[in-house]
Amino acid sequence: MKAKIAILAAVAALTFACGGKKDKATLHVYTWADYVKPELVSRFEAENACRIVIDTFDSNEAMYAKLKAGATGYDLITPTSYMVSLLHGQGMLQPLDKALLPNAARVDPDYLAIAIDKAMDHSVPYMITNTGIAYLASKVADFEPTWGMFDRADLKGRMVMLNDMRETIGAALKFLGCSLNSTNPEELEKAKAVVIRWKKNLAKFENEQYKTGIASGEFLLVHGYSGDILQVQAENGDIVFAMPREGGAISCDDLVIPATAKDVKLAHAFINFLHDPRVAAENTEFIQYLCPNKDAYPLLSEKIRSNPGVFLAPEIRAKCEIFADLGDKNALWVAVWDEIKAAK
Amino acid sequence: MRRSRLPFAVLAFVLVFFYLPILILVVNSFNASRFGSGWQGFSLRWYVRLFQEAEIWQAARNTLVIAVSVTLVSLVLGTTAALALHRFAKTRLQRLHYTFIYTPLVVPEILMGISLLMAFVSAGVPLGLTTIFLAHVTFCVSYVALVVLGRLQDFDDAVVEAAQDLGADWWTTARRVLLPMLAPGLAAGALLAFTLSVDDFVITFFVAGPGATTLPIRIYSMIKHGATPLINALSTLLLTLTFLTVGASQRLSKNKLFGGGS
Numbered sequence: 343m344k345a346k347i348a349i350l351a352a353v354a355a356l357t358f359a360c361g362g363k364k365d366k367a368t369l370h371v372y373t374w375a376d377y378v379k380p381e382l383v384s385r386f387e388a389e390n391a392c393r394i395v396i397d398t399f400d401s402n403e404a405m406y407a408k409l410k411a412g413a414t415g416y417d418l419i420t421p422t423s424y425m426v427s428l429l430h431g432q433g434m435l436q437p438l439d440k441a442l443l444p445n446a447a448r449v450d451p452d453y454l455a456i457a458i459d460k461a462m463d464h465s466v467p468y469m470i471t472n473t474g475i476a477y478l479a480s481k482v483a484d485f486e487p488t489w490g491m492f493d494r495a496d497l498k499g500r501m502v503m504l505n506d507m508r509e510t511i512g513a514a515l516k517f518l519g520c521s522l523n524s525t526n527p528e529e530l531e532k533a534k535a536v537v538i539r540w541k542k543n544l545a546k547f548e549n550e551q552y553k554t555g556i557a558s559g560e561f562l563l564v565h566g567y568s569g570d571i572l573q574v575q576a577e578n579g580d581i582v583f584a585m586p587r588e589g590g591a592i593s594c595d596d597l598v599i600p601a602t603a604k605d606v607k608l609a610h611a612f613i614n615f616l617h618d619p620r621v622a623a624e625n626t627e628f629i630q631y632l633c634p635n636k637d638a639y640p641l642l643s644e645k646i647r648s649n650p651g652v653f654l655a656p657e658i659r660a661k662c663e664i665f666a667d668l669g670d671k672n673a674l675w676v677a678v679w680d681e682i683k684a685a686k
Numbered sequence: 687m688r689r690s691r692l693p694f695a696v697l698a699f700v701l702v703f704f705y706l707p708i709l710i711l712v713v714n715s716f717n718a719s720r721f722g723s724g725w726q727g728f729s730l731r732w733y734v735r736l737f738q739e740a741e742i743w744q745a746a747r748n749t750l751v752i753a754v755s756v757t758l759v760s761l762v763l764g765t766t767a768a769l770a771l772h773r774f775a776k777t778r779l780q781r782l783h784y785t786f787i788y789t790p791l792v793v794p795e796i797l798m799g800i801s802l803l804m805a806f807v808s809a810g811v812p813l814g815l816t817t818i819f820l821a822h823v824t825f826c827v828s829y830v831a832l833v834v835l836g837r838l839q840d841f842d843d844a845v846v847e848a849a850q851d852l853g854a855d856w857w858t859t860a861r862r863v864l865l866p867m868l869a870p871g872l873a874a875g876a877l878l879a880f881t882l883s884v885d886d887f888v889i890t891f892f893v894a895g896p897g898a899t900t901l902p903i904r905i906y907s908m909i910k911h912g913a914t915p916l917i918n919a920l921s922t923l924l925l926t927l928t929f930l931t932v933g934a935s936q937r938l939s940k941n942k943l944f945g946g947g948s
Contacts, residue, residue, distance in 0.1 A: 412807030
């Protein structure tokens with residue numbers, strides 16, 4: 343029996359000892375995996391004599407469910423904009439103290455014009471990515487940057503669109519010149535007809551395998567996220583990313599401080615640090631999403647600046663939109679999407 | 687009469703389904719290509735990068751600390767529960783006990799995760815490795831108890847009585863008779879608890895606190911944003927470790943339990 347008690351004691355010691363080392367100030371960041379350059383984290387730790395602990399989540403919804411159920415202890419979170427609106431609506435975020443964020447003035451005003459939280463009252467944009475079209479330059483003749491490419495019968499069966507209601511109906515709405523946040527039943531009806539027409543030319547609606555598919559040449563043209571496409575480009579130099587001239591979707595992950603944060607000051611300091619132009623540029627080069635910081639743009643390498651996957655031309659960017667929360671109109675979209683999926 | 691080929695075909699089919707995906711994963715972990723879209727040459731770059739990722743190793747450490755402590759504690763609790771259930775099977779209290787042991791097996795994980803999280807929050811327990819440990823023990827105890835109970839059902843109680851007749855006290859009986867005879871059940875229960883703890887994502891995700899990211903949580907997030915080949919490399923290492931452990935334990939148990947024979 344003594345042996346068992348000894349084991350129990352050892353286990354207890356092992357389990358509880360892991361909370362130790364609390365002498366330094368600690369910033370708890372809750373974010374996606376690999377979403378900040380590790381060297382930058384070390385630099386901030388050294389400059390501020392603190393420790394950064396990063397925990398990861400895999401979907402906005404799961405993260406929300408967890409916080410909503412009462413999980414606390416995180417000082418800084420990076421949800422996608424639509425989730426930021428939801429969190430803000432539930433009173434789960436702190437207002438930001440601008441006096442502690444001098445670098446917030448460097449955030450790209452063109453981006454803020456289309457952002458949801460334009461005044462940066464409770465969120466500062468962190469990284470943006472675009473949804474557009476990627477294609478194999480040597481196999482797709484006469485490419486034009488338009489969503490109308492999905493009408494091309496010569497590419498039948500070799501094209502893929504995202505299996506995502508917001509992205510795919512959104513693309514059709516942009517093609518028709520409407521807002522991709524439209525809740526107008528007539529516009530949605532027209533968009534539905536367009537997607538059903540496109541569907542005849544598609545191999546499938548799909549979210550993950552399209553990356554492998556275009557890298558191996560199985561698909562010639564895909565609807566996809568720029569971040570993903572940039573990774574595949576490193577493997578197959580024939581892949582080109584283009585943003586349709588009608589505009590498309592921009593997604594943005596924001597930096598927010600939850601209402602329950604413990605070290606609010608340090609969280610502000612980290613947000614400010616991430617928007618230091620040199621830091622923002624370095625971070626963008628590393629994770630290949632664009633940090634919308636106007637003073638960082640000139641510091642970016644030519645390779646990034648000339649890549650439409652990261653850096654959109656201003657006139658196209660002006661036509662892009664961010665997905666807003668649909669609220670109670672969500673059901674309308676779901677019904678349209680169901681009909682599209684069921685259509686032959 | 688010729689033997690039917692059907693059983694062999696079925697066996698081959700099952701083996702392919704079991705092991706082909708694992709084989710593909712292992713092969714791809716040595717593929718220079720990032721997307722496994724084709725073989726682009728043998729490379730150890732993912733392993734090299736893996737060893738530079740401090741966060742992944744922290745997550746691996748968290749996972750192992752939890753899994754080992756969970757296995758030990760749930761082994762003790764589960765075995766005592768099984769002994770009580772076996773010995774007093776007919777009483778109403780033990781029937782209730784059995785229901786309690788059984789419930790965690792049928793409750794959906796997501797429900798268990800959310801309810802444990804709410805319980806911890808309302809009790810004011812700070813989330814962290816401790817809460818993951820408690821949550822894992824909660825469901826691992828049930829698995830251990832049922833596995834050991836299965837072993838006890840074939841157990842000849844006369845052996846225990848014989849030991850006592852021969853003058854063994856309770857502790858000696860437990861150590862020299864009960865434990866060796868239950869050892870295969872205990873080993874199976876321990877392995878099951880360990881695997882479940884290492885594997886668990888849903889419950890862990892909810893009860894994990896700041897600084898307590900485990901491997902499954904980290905891996906899910908990497909699928910969305912990070913590099914999948916790193917996951918392949920990590921899985922290959924874990925698989926190797928698992929096969930080595932299982933191989934070693936089989937070898938040890940053969941020698942010990944059956945006196946080195948067979």
